[in-house]
Amino acid sequence: MATYWDPFQEMDRLFGSIAANNRTAPAMPMDLFREGDHFVLAVDLPGIDPGSIDVSCEDRTLTIRAERTPRSGEGQWLLRERTTGTVARQVALGRGLALDDISASYADGVLTLTIPVAEEAKPRRIEVTHARTDHTIEA
Template sequence: MATYWDPFQEMDRLFGSLTTSRNAPGMPMDLFRDGDHYVLAADLPGIDPGSIDVSCEDRTLTIRAERTPRSGEGQWLLRERPSGTVARQLTLGRGLALDQISASYADGVLTLTIPVAEDAKPRRIEVSHRSDREEIEAGTS
């Protein structure tokens, strides 16, 4: 069996591992508002759905998941997929219904739906007014 070794590819890999930011998130996510709720979509490819833990305590949302390393006999030729625990924490603002957060996991994406609390939703306030004639009649009575 012939083994191919490219020294330039190896140098690129080593240089890339040195220049990659250590603070780069292991769980990229999108967050957007859709009407009266927020939607958070977090990429978790290759994660066992049973290992996903989502919790909310005192306005801090924590997402934690485990990617198990591939086991088996053999020699690794390339290993770029990280394994282990990935976690993200977000501080949520006021005005959200934290007790009504829902979560689903499909196709490697964890989706959280975070509703806006009823008392934080915009509402129209009616302004009452009395006509000058009503005030005069009320004042003469």
């Protein structure tokens, strides 16, 4: 019975696992969903000072910036995985949104933006009237 042996198979597996471990999650993971006549954007910002959060909208681009300050004090780091500094993320917004009415709140490490749909973009029912015509035949 013959068996196939690939000398590079173990190296491929090793390099694949290294590459998989180097993938990093976005600095600001977010969820976006529609709820009735508005969209909700929830952004994870744990450990962020609420006073450092800046949300702006310019030319249909929503920009979120926040600052995570480094821990001060004496001591020797044993493990340091939490990033510090400024994090930012931009989201392109489509047409049909009421950009002047966006509201934001921050609680439990989550920034929640509520983006309403513009009145002119909401679906509406158009009534169809029926014009009655008399079809009389004269004899």
